[in-house]
Amino acid sequence: MSGADIAIEAEGLTKSFGGRKVVDNLTMRVERGRIHGFLGPNGSGKSTTIRMLCGLLTPDSGRGACLGYDIRTQQSEIKRKVGYMTQRFSLYADLSIRENLEFVARIYGLARPVEAAREALLRLGLEKRAEQLAGELSGGWKQRLALAACILPQPDLLLLDEPTAGVDPKARRDFWDEIHSLAANGLTVLVSTHYMDEAERCHEIAYIADGRLLAQGTIAEIVSRSGLATYVVTGPDLEALAARLKATKGVDMVAPFGMALHVAGRDAARLSEIEREFGEGAPQQWTRGEPSLEDVFIDLMTHLEARR
Amino acid sequence: MILARQARASLARIHAMFVKELIQLRRDRVTLAMIVGIPLIQLLLFGFAINADPKHLATALLVQDDGPLARSFVAALRATDYFDIITAAADEKDAEGLILSNRVQFVIEIPPDFGRRVIRGEKPPLLIVADATDPTATGGAVSAVTAAASSALDRELTGPLARLAPAPAPFEVRVHRRYNPAGETRRNIVPGLIGTILTMTMLIYTALSVTREIERGTMEALLAMPVRPTEIMLGKIAPYVAVGGVQMGIILLVATTLFGVPIVGSLLVLGPLTLLFITANLSVGYTFSTIAINQLQAIQMTFFFFLPNMLLSGFFFPFRGMPLWAQYFGEALPLTHYLRIVRSVMLKGSSFGELAADSLALGVFTIVAMAVAVMRFRQTLD
Ligand SMILES: Nc1ncnc2c1ncn2[C@@H]1O[C@H](COP(=O)(O)OP(=O)(O)OP(=O)(O)O)[C@@H](O)[C@H]1O
Numbered sequence: 001m002s003g004a005d006i007a008i009e010a011e012g013l014t015k016s017f018g019g020r021k022v023v024d025n026l027t028m029r030v031e032r033g034r035i036h037g038f039l040g041p042n043g044s045g046k047s048t049t050i051r052m053l054c055g056l057l058t059p060d061s062g063r064g065a066c067l068g069y070d071i072r073t074q075q076s077e078i079k080r081k082v083g084y085m086t087q088r089f090s091l092y093a094d095l096s097i098r099e100n101l102e103f104v105a106r107i108y109g110l111a112r113p114v115e116a117a118r119e120a121l122l123r124l125g126l127e128k129r130a131e132q133l134a135g136e137l138s139g140g141w142k143q144r145l146a147l148a149a150c151i152l153p154q155p156d157l158l159l160l161d162e163p164t165a166g167v168d169p170k171a172r173r174d175f176w177d178e179i180h181s182l183a184a185n186g187l188t189v190l191v192s193t194h195y196m197d198e199a200e201r202c203h204e205i206a207y208i209a210d211g212r213l214l215a216q217g218t219i220a221e222i223v224s225r226s227g228l229a230t231y232v233v234t235g236p237d238l239e240a241l242a243a244r245l246k247a248t249k250g251v252d253m254v255a256p257f258g259m260a261l262h263v264a265g266r267d268a269a270r271l272s273e274i275e276r277e278f279g280e281g282a283p284q285q286w287t288r289g290e291p292s293l294e295d296v297f298i299d300l301m302t303h304l305e306a307r308r
Numbered sequence: 309m310i311l312a313r314q315a316r317a318s319l320a321r322i323h324a325m326f327v328k329e330l331i332q333l334r335r336d337r338v339t340l341a342m343i344v345g346i347p348l349i350q351l352l353l354f355g356f357a358i359n360a361d362p363k364h365l366a367t368a369l370l371v372q373d374d375g376p377l378a379r380s381f382v383a384a385l386r387a388t389d390y391f392d393i394i395t396a397a398a399d400e401k402d403a404e405g406l407i408l409s410n411r412v413q414f415v416i417e418i419p420p421d422f423g424r425r426v427i428r429g430e431k432p433p434l435l436i437v438a439d440a441t442d443p444t445a446t447g448g449a450v451s452a453v454t455a456a457a458s459s460a461l462d463r464e465l466t467g468p469l470a471r472l473a474p475a476p477a478p479f480e481v482r483v484h485r486r487y488n489p490a491g492e493t494r495r496n497i498v499p500g501l502i503g504t505i506l507t508m509t510m511l512i513y514t515a516l517s518v519t520r521e522i523e524r525g526t527m528e529a530l531l532a533m534p535v536r537p538t539e540i541m542l543g544k545i546a547p548y549v550a551v552g553g554v555q556m557g558i559i560l561l562v563a564t565t566l567f568g569v570p571i572v573g574s575l576l577v578l579g580p581l582t583l584l585f586i587t588a589n590l591s592v593g594y595t596f597s598t599i600a601i602n603q604l605q606a607i608q609m610t611f612f613f614f615l616p617n618m619l620l621s622g623f624f625f626p627f628r629g630m631p632l633w634a635q636y637f638g639e640a641l642p643l644t645h646y647l648r649i650v651r652s653v654m655l656k657g658s659s660f661g662e663l664a665a666d667s668l669a670l671g672v673f674t675i676v677a678m679a680v681a682v683m684r685f686r687q688t689l690d
């Protein structure tokens with residue numbers, strides 16, 4: 001694969017705050033035109049990684065490049081070509097929607113900032129609220145405005161930090177449709193999220209915990225690499241069963257999913273023993289299932305905690 | 309070609325910042341009110357307070373000669389309106405006590421044999437002990453003494469003694485200004501006020517500009533955009549240069565119409581140099597905002613900068629009366645130079661050429677402050 005096809009390349013990125021490693025030897029690679037999901041529990045270092053990628057934080061060690069520009073030395077090129085949407089709303093609350101968009105258009109030196117801002121307003125469906133102060137918008141609308149501002153200068157790479165937090169399902173779907181159409185036109189997107197359904201809409205995902213990359217690849221790859229055998233258990237008294245299973249050696253993950261219980265283990269043979277042990281003569285129904293992405297993540301997390 | 313294009317792009321970004329700041333300023337009612345309110349209130353308070361007519365000041369006489377010349381002098385003193393001779397001091401110790409206890413502001417001492425020594429041409433001293441803690445009140449009075457003495461002598465020294473009358477005066481007025489070695493005149497103060505008011509308001513406008521963006525979280529997005537620290541700074545300072553110009557206009561209008569302070573020199577000299585001074589203070593404020601961790605700290609820094617500007621610039625105390633170290637320190641403050649500029653232009657009619665040194669100092673100060681600000685500006689969130 002040639003360098004031109006790679007939008008993000010990071011090798012051994014490390015960042016500490018006050019002696020604590022927040023991002024630890026992180027290596028990742030995102031191909032151009034891909035939508036790359038970035039998952040991990042709270043405080044795992046997603047935002048920190050994204051900030052390093054767009055030049056807002058300097059890594060303690062490691063190297064990285066965005067769109068071929070070095071993240072340590074070529075920040076100004078990166079800033080011109082990369083759109084970064086912060087986790088916390090960071091447009092001007094005391095500027096109207098239109099004024100915010102015009103400001104961004106001017107800063108990026110767009111030829112006709114006023115027209116560009118108006119087009120963005122139309123795309124957003126915000127033309128009626130153009131004069132409303134950004135600070136008065138609801139959370140979901142703030143997110144949409146921030147995304148619009150990010151896309152306005154037509155970047156080649158989008159770094160989106162939890163862009164859909166607090167956004168309603170319909171707006172989230174619109175958002176993902178937009179992301180996919182942008183990606184179809186060659187834009188690369190790295191998007192952090194806590195939603196599993198969003199993870200499933202990504203071409204590839206990376207999962208980090210405690211600053212370390214635990215899994216990366218397509219969903220199918222991650223699921224199959226996890227080596228998890230999974231059973232779906234239905235029937236009465238699932239709570240009591242879950243408690244007993246959690247205390248059983250060989251069960252790596254027990255999690256309720258609606259009316260069912262997901263039971264997973266790395267050792268398939270041991271797990272089928274457990275199935276016989278708990279299933280025979282019991283009122284619950286055990287059926288073999290595919291592990292979901294969430295099963296894999298929860299397993300990765302518990303595994304990590306057990307090692308600590 | 310490329311350079312020109314880059315310069316244009318840079319100007320466009322400064323313009324973007326400028327427009328943004330202007331909109332924010334327009335929405336900030338408190339700051340808007342401050343633009344007009346602070347200079348007006350300051351000027352009216354200060355102006356009217358110092359406008360109090362410095363006449364009828366409590367005075368004690370210590371007369372150790374009761375000859376005709378001395379009596380004529382005392383009569384002339386009474387005629388000036390400046391002095392209310394409320395008591396006579398018995399001796400120098402008594403006189404000292406009167407001043408210390410604030411019962412009088414002046415003690416005028418006519419030494420023994422004053423009249424005879426004048427006639428003998430010995431130039432005896434007329435001692436004026438002035439409580440100069442309030443220099444505006446004493447300045448006019450001191451010159452009144454000299455005038456009174458001269459007119460008294462003119463009247464008395466006639467006939468054969470007339471040869472003693474012409475200048476140089478046949479006596480010596482010795483002024484002891486207590487607690488403040490040199491006096492200030494009232495005219496000095498209103499121009500000085502222009503400088504202090506501008507210092508105060510300009511510092512506050514920019515001292516918060518960077519810390520505010522950091523605290524509101526907007527800095528993260530701004531830093532991710534392709535705008536350089538210098539551009540951010542210039543875009544943030546520019547609107548307030550205009551604001552400072554407006555304030556200057558208000559102050560000048562009030563100073564000339566309400567307080568009758570003359571503008572001897574040209575506004576075409578005063579205007580540009582005032583804008584330079586405004587820019588100097590805005591740069592300092594901006595520099596503070598790049599150093600401070602939060603808004604409170606920025607305000608504290610502003611205050612610590614403001615104090616020496618008030619005290620060591622020649623606004624409160626006459627510059628030449630300060631100890632040498634303080635004068636050196638004062639030379640590093642923008643207000644010092646601006647006070648010289650504004651007083652010279654308004655009262656003496658100086659032109660650019662005569663103010664070159666002070667203008668240069670202001671320019672250098674501005675550039676240094678801006679350089680520090682750009683260097684201190686944190687381009688990352690580390
Ligand atoms: N500027 C900073 N100074 C000190 N510690 C920091 C700083 N920024 C982040 N951290 C710490 O680094 C860790 C990782 O933070 P980060 O924001 O990268 O996590 P995250 O994965 O984005 O979490 P979330 O899902 O909650 O957004 C956290 O424990 C946080 O407290």
Ligand SMILES: [Mg+2]
Pocket residue numbers: 046047048087161
């Ligand atoms: Mg985060």
